Amino acid sequence: MTTAASNNSVPAAAVREISRRRTFAIISHPDAGKTTLTEKLLLYGGAIGLAGSVTSKKEQQSTSSDWMAMEKERGISVSSTVLQFEYNACCVNLLDTPGHHDFSEDTYRVLSAVDAAVMVIDAGKGIEAQTLKLFDVCRRRGVPIFVFINKMDRPSRPPLELLDELETVLKLAPAPVNWPLGDGPRFRGVFDRQKGEVNLFEKTAHGAFKAPLEVAGIDDETVRASLDEDLYETVTSELEMIDGLTEPLDIEKVIAGEQMPIYFGSAMNNFGVQNMLESFLDLAPAPTGRFNNGEMVAPTTNNFSGFVFKIQANMNPRHRDRAVFIRIVSGVFERDMQVVDQRTGKKVRLANAQKLFGQGRETLDTAYAGDVLALIGNYNFLIGDTLTSDPKVTYDEMPRFTPECFAYILNNDTAAIKRYRSGMEQLMKEGVAQAYTVHGSSQAVPMLGAVGPLQFEVLRARLESEYNVPTRLETPPWSVVQWFKENEPDTNRREQDPPKVHLPSGAAIARDQDNNWVVLLSSKYMVSVLHDRNEHLTFRDHASE
Structure with a gap:
């Protein structure tokens, strides 16, 4: 494998912008809590003021990622959504995807456009059929996997049993980043193994949860007082066991697809979500390149290139327009720039580029490798098209599927x-x-x-x-x-x-x-x-x- 020449690189300011991008998808079996987790991540990122609940009840706040009428009626995700927000020093591109098997083709295409994936597991059910299918796609594409074991506030399978199932079925070494303190009604928070801190959560009268109380060390008296004796003994015993059974977290192994960081929590009740987000952004890879005829095109390559991975009609039904979603692979996008559509050989001016947030949108003047660009209008692009300023570059990223x-x-x-x-x-x-x-x-x-x-x-x-x-x-x-x-x-x-x-x-x-x-x-x-x-x-x- 060879890499694009380093002397053909974007300016230093653009290199810094590219390096702080994190582009990932959230995948799961239906009802594991994927869209709820998405909303809570956006809430922490300050991108929304009130996290919506994924439910068909009309009086509930609707989610940012589910905007179709059918999604709101049924409480399911049937289309992929791009959501960008800032968190700490990172610019986060979050792609929410359908969990239902019938929409797996859309999900598979989205996985071609990301650099990592967070796989949501129901703590009461473990690995389910659709989860395994999506994991296999990630493994074939070399996408690093991070695991969020959700719904710990409900009666769950023992965490050691879940860990064993993940390792046995997925054939990856588990690396628990945090550990749950009980489950169901006894769930009291999570222990951050990397920081050595216990995050305790206190439920309020309206069902919300106060900010976590951080206590250094599992042996602290405050922690002991918050857990009954049986639970405390169970948790300390489990922590001793996983110290001996699991390898230390190794980011190089994670990127290589040999190890998976694992987080426990409850998306609905904000247990462990912020812990997971901060750790994920610290560990997840910056934008990665894509292959062009066996050669890796680096994100910092000066020539602009990208590929169409999704087309969505009527995101604004009043205008009958289409949104063409493009993963930028290399270089810097500037509004009104001209590129070549490699399928047709025609030059196209990229005039109406916008940044999307679910169904919302705003004009976009500049974007960088790792970002997802939305072109609004009647562009004659098809899924899989390569758009580039370098006529020698063509990407072949889109999988084809057999109808069932x-x-x-x-x-x-x-x-x-x-x-x-x-x-x-x-x-x-x-x-x-x-x-x-x-x-x-x-x-x-x-x-x-x-x-x-x-x-x-x-x-x-x-x-x-x-x-x-x-x-x-x-x-x-x-x-x-x-x-x-x-x-x-x-x-x-x-x-x-x-x-x-x-x-x-x-x-x-x-x-x-x-x-x-x-x-x-x-x-x-x-x-x-x-x-x-x-x-x-x-x-x-x-x-x-």
């Missing part, structure tokens, strides 16, 4: 056909679903494929609320897709005709949005039947080679 379900979203009102087409065109550019044209079908609109069925419900809800288009959902009989090509191309076959395929019962041929041929099947069982009948073809179960 299919549906047609059909217009119910002929008078709304223009709005329907416009809405579908804009929403499909967000990349939440893939389009398929079924060969020989009389259906006038493409069939959609997605990771989970909730994506179709979101698309329908947004067509209704943002474009005033009533729709209906029709589910075709297929659930599995296989891409294929001929082992020996038939030179007599017309391009618009599919290769010869011996189809199992109920199967169909289609083209994906990149004009690749696919076979649609009704069940995974039929895959082996398809392969056995077509030895003259090569099959794969994902879009990319």
